[in-house]
Amino acid sequence: MIAIGFTQIYRQGAGLLDRLGETSAMFGRKPLVVTDSFGRAAFGARVDAALTTAGLSPEFFEHSGEVSPQAIEAVVAAARDKACDFAMGLGGGKILDLSKAVKLLLGLPVVVVPTVASNDAPTSRVIVTYNPDGTFIGPRFLDRNPDAVFVDTEVIAKAPVRFLIAGMGDALATHFEARQCLASGAQNFFAGRPTQTALALAELCYNLVRRHGEAAVQAVRAQMVNDDLERIVEANVLLSGLGFEGCGVAGAHAVSQGFTLIPELHGRLHGEEVAVGLLAQLVLEGRDQAFMADMFGFYRRVGLPASLADLGLAKPTPAQLETIAAFACRPKSRMYNMAVPVSVERTQAALARVEELAAATL
Numbered sequence: 501m502i503a504i505g506f507t508q509i510y511r512q513g514a515g516l517l518d519r520l521g522e523t524s525a526m527f528g529r530k531p532l533v534v535t536d537s538f539g540r541a542a543f544g545a546r547v548d549a550a551l552t553t554a555g556l557s558p559e560f561f562e563h564s565g566e567v568s569p570q571a572i573e574a575v576v577a578a579a580r581d582k583a584c585d586f587a588m589g590l591g592g593g594k595i596l597d598l599s600k601a602v603k604l605l606l607g608l609p610v611v612v613v614p615t616v617a618s619n620d621a622p623t624s625r626v627i628v629t630y631n632p633d634g635t636f637i638g639p640r641f642l643d644r645n646p647d648a649v650f651v652d653t654e655v656i657a658k659a660p661v662r663f664l665i666a667g668m669g670d671a672l673a674t675h676f677e678a679r680q681c682l683a684s685g686a687q688n689f690f691a692g693r694p695t696q697t698a699l700a701l702a703e704l705c706y707n708l709v710r711r712h713g714e715a716a717v718q719a720v721r722a723q724m725v726n727d728d729l730e731r732i733v734e735a736n737v738l739l740s741g742l743g744f745e746g747c748g749v750a751g752a753h754a755v756s757q758g759f760t761l762i763p764e765l766h767g768r769l770h771g772e773e774v775a776v777g778l779l780a781q782l783v784l785e786g787r788d789q790a791f792m793a794d795m796f797g798f799y800r801r802v803g804l805p806a807s808l809a810d811l812g813l814a815k816p817t818p819a820q821l822e823t824i825a826a827f828a829c830r831p832k833s834r835m836y837n838m839a840v841p842v843s844v845e846r847t848q849a850a851l852a853r854v855e856e857l858a859a860a861t862l
Contacts, residue, residue: 503692504746507612507623509648510738510791514725516652517546518590520613521554523650526608528585530557534575534599535563535590539615545615547590559584566630567594569637571599579606587649589612592663593621593628593770596668600627600642609647615658616663617733619670620768623741626689634767636760638828641689645745653725653733657710661720662769664729665803667736668709669775673704674740676778678747680785683839691744698746705739707734710771713802751828754835755847759825763811768805775804776854783850783857784840796861807858808851816855821848 511523524531533547540562551558559582563571579587579602586609589599593807596612601611604627612622621628625642656664677800681688708731710778715728759765765773779799782792799806808816825847828835835842 501692502697503688503690504695504742505625505645505690506626506645506742506856507645507649508734510530510728511649512651512652512653512733514652517543517613517655518550518648519533519555519830520547520550520650521552523555524586524588524611525554527611527647528553529583530559530582530603531586531588531611532575532584533558533560533577533588533590534581534595534602535560535562536595537562537854539591539595543590543615546659558588563595563598566632566634567597567601567631568632570632571598572605572629575599576605577599579608584608585595586611590615593619596621597627600625600646603646604640604642612646612649614649614651614737615655616659617667617736619664619667619861620674620737620740620744620852622646622651622737624745626745630760634760636757647684649737651733651737653730656733657725658721658723659720661717661803663720664720664732664736665717666769666771666775667740668713668732668771668802669776669778669804670771671705671709671736671740673749673752673774673778674743674747675702675754676781676785677750677837680750680781680839681837682857684837686748686750686837694747700741701739702743702747705735705743708735708739710798713798717802721760733765739777748837750832750837751784751835751842752771752778754828754833755780755851757826758827761823762820762829765808765811768811772811773804775799776807779806779854780847782837783840783853784842785847786840792857793861796857800861806861808856809855816851818848821851824848825850
């Protein structure tokens with residue numbers, strides 16, 4: 501069986517934040533707007549105005565921290581107690597995942613409004629959960645994708661450029677993990693095999709990042725919306741999201757999850773972690789020197805972290821590398837979606853090799 505899923509509506513463009521009322525009114529009249537303190541301060545008044553002008557009655561729920569079981573319980577209780585009829589996530593990946601929990605546990609529609617393009621969470625039916633201390637628990641799944649995703653590229657252009665760069669790290673991995681899942685026969689996130697559509701989306705995602713990534717970074721540094729930025733936002737948010745769910749993930753994400761066990765690596769963005777995990781996957785795949793040099797060159801040009809040292813672990817010890825590798829290769833890990841042999845020892849060696857290659861490209 502082949503399978504793929506889609507969000508019902510995807511809209512992207514400058515100025516969408518001020519049109520949220522007209523675009524989301526089809527889902528209900530009383531949204532629970534899930535955000536954090538920054539999102540409330542930066543965008544709360546605009547969102548409230550856009551929703552109330554359209555006759556909606558928004559309630560706001562603020563959260564800072566991880567998408568933990570405790571946070572999920574709190575947001576669901578807020579939606580129930582305030583008699584909300586749909587949820588709206590306004591923020592980054594963790595806030596968006598938290599808003600999805602309302603759909604998961606109460607069955608209400610969810611509208612996703614990312615304020616950064618730092619990962620592919622917006623279109624996904626996956627909720628990635630963590631303990632309050634930031635250690636990884638695992639995914640939970642909606643029965644279908646978010647009902648709508650609205651991306652205001654003016655908002656993205658004014659966010660710190662680090663977020664866009666991190667999103668490119670997440671997006672770059674989509675194509676390579678898709679090819680491993682295809683070769684190994686692994687199931688995707690819909691318990692099926694990848695469609696040709698999903699594989700094409702994953703490849704397009706990679707091509708757009710390579711073609712427009714450097715110019716898009718410059719656009720955000722100038723807080724300017726142009727075609728390069730539009731294409732990268734589409735890659736980071738839409739194509740990567742549909743691609744990873746429709747094809748599956750493999751070594752890059754498995755390795756990145758191991759980073760959560762290292763205190764020195766806490767606080768890094770998901771896409772930054774996946775970018776380094778991807779380099780370890782490519783080493784495991786046996787990519788040649790020219791290919792690796794090209795990837796490291798692109799990482800350096802756009803500002804992606806290319807090693808654990810770049811992530812903040814200056815001199816990773818063998819014990820730390822083994823801890824990461826052991827978690828990546830734990831039972832039922834998506835590391836086993838790889839079509840090449842994997843083990844704790846090979847993964848540890850791949851991580852060490854990434855550090856060597858990164859040092860040589862400084």
